[in-house]
Amino acid sequence: MVLFFVLCLQCLRAQSVQNWSSQNGHSFKGTFIRMDVQSVTLRGEDGNEITVPLAALDAKSQDLAKKEQQLAIKNAPAFSHKNRYLRFSIYPKTTWLEVEFLEGPKVVNNETYKVSMTFAEIRPPNKWKSIKIKEMMGVPEKGRNDVTMRLLMENGVKVKFTVDVNDKAEVSYEFEAEEIPDGLPKLDLRTGIRFPKLLAYDMDTQSYKGTLSSTGVKFENLPNVLAGYEIVVDNRDSKNKKVPYYEKQTRGYGAGGFTVKAPGKKDFIFEAPKNSEDGSLYIWFYSGKEPFQGYSIRAGAAKKDNLAAGPFTISVR
Numbered sequence: 001m002v003l004f005f006v007l008c009l010q011c012l013r014a015q016s017v018q019n020w021s022s023q024n025g026h027s028f029k030g031t032f033i034r035m036d037v038q039s040v041t042l043r044g045e046d047g048n049e050i051t052v053p054l055a056a057l058d059a060k061s062q063d064l065a066k067k068e069q070q071l072a073i074k075n076a077p078a079f080s081h082k083n084r085y086l087r088f089s090i091y092p093k094t095t096w097l098e099v100e101f102l103e104g105p106k107v108v109n110n111e112t113y114k115v116s117m118t119f120a121e122i123r124p125p126n127k128w129k130s131i132k133i134k135e136m137m138g139v140p141e142k143g144r145n146d147v148t149m150r151l152l153m154e155n156g157v158k159v160k161f162t163v164d165v166n167d168k169a170e171v172s173y174e175f176e177a178e179e180i181p182d183g184l185p186k187l188d189l190r191t192g193i194r195f196p197k198l199l200a201y202d203m204d205t206q207s208y209k210g211t212l213s214s215t216g217v218k219f220e221n222l223p224n225v226l227a228g229y230e231i232v233v234d235n236r237d238s239k240n241k242k243v244p245y246y247e248k249q250t251r252g253y254g255a256g257g258f259t260v261k262a263p264g265k266k267d268f269i270f271e272a273p274k275n276s277e278d279g280s281l282y283i284w285f286y287s288g289k290e291p292f293q294g295y296s297i298r299a300g301a302a303k304k305d306n307l308a309a310g311p312f313t314i315s316v317r
Helices: 002-010 059-074 219-225
Strands: 018-021 027-035 039-044 049-053 079-082 086-090 097-103 113-123 127-130 133-136 146-153 158-164 170-179 186-195 199-202 207-210 213-217 230-234 241-244 253-255 257-261 268-271 280-285 295-300 308-316
Touching: 018 059, 027 059, 079 146, 086 158, 086 170, 097 170, 097 308, 170 186, 186 308, 199 213, 207 219, 213 219, 230 253, 257 280, 295 308
Parallel strands: none
Antiparallel strands: 018 027, 027 039, 039 049, 079 086, 086 097, 097 113, 113 127, 113 186, 133 146, 146 158, 158 170, 170 308, 186 295, 199 207, 207 213, 230 241, 230 257, 253 280, 257 268, 268 308, 280 295
8 A cells, every 4th residue: 555655646647837936935837746755846837847855945835735745645546657758647537547758857748648538328319328437446457567447337337448567658558348237228438538729710800819829810821820730640551641730621530540740749649459450540620620629539449339449559759
């Protein structure tokens, strides 16, 4: 239990950017990472982590660190792992997996990738009912090269989720429904990563506003503003397709993998199993709109009646 507590405390996910002050009046913006008896580790807005003595912080910041620690312990992951290239944590009730890729003390792309789970019953005439997790069964089981977590859903279905823990610059996971009670309707089980929008249409200015522009971008200027932003669709056996962010999309794409490209960032790569029968990926643009207005990459079985898929691989390079 002590080892488990230490592992959780060492790999707690960051909360939100907050103001921290030292005894001599120096201020610093950062997110709480972890805390021990003598020090606090924070992540700056540049992605770098710094560790400062607890006694060096002023009284207000010390109290803030203690509150963040208690919150982190309360929301601690069921399992955490770190190697030279990445760290990940498994959260059974929120997201199944949170991954950060590392270059020394710095998080690559200054981003945490969250793999969420969707489980639903499909009742005629195609009405979907979301099913929640009732509880985690036991504790995660650590194998030689992987860790497995089992979950009991509210409708009695038992789901197994397995993640590799090898010393690699990528993380792989797979999932399956191990036990399904009789009499249930058709089921759907998948995981996915959601990417937020960069721009959205503003009716007042008749332009696109967002993280890339607070003043607004006219439609005809989108190719220039979004130059270098694109999604590469891996069509397995055929030629890859590139989807620029500024192109109007009316449908998603199924593929063996997707590479998300953005200026100044390393490529994010999401790959399906080598054998197409073991699973596939699908990209869905929110409301069928442009990629820059948000999209998600969903991982699921190749056939709708199969509730097992993987391994899916995530990397940044």
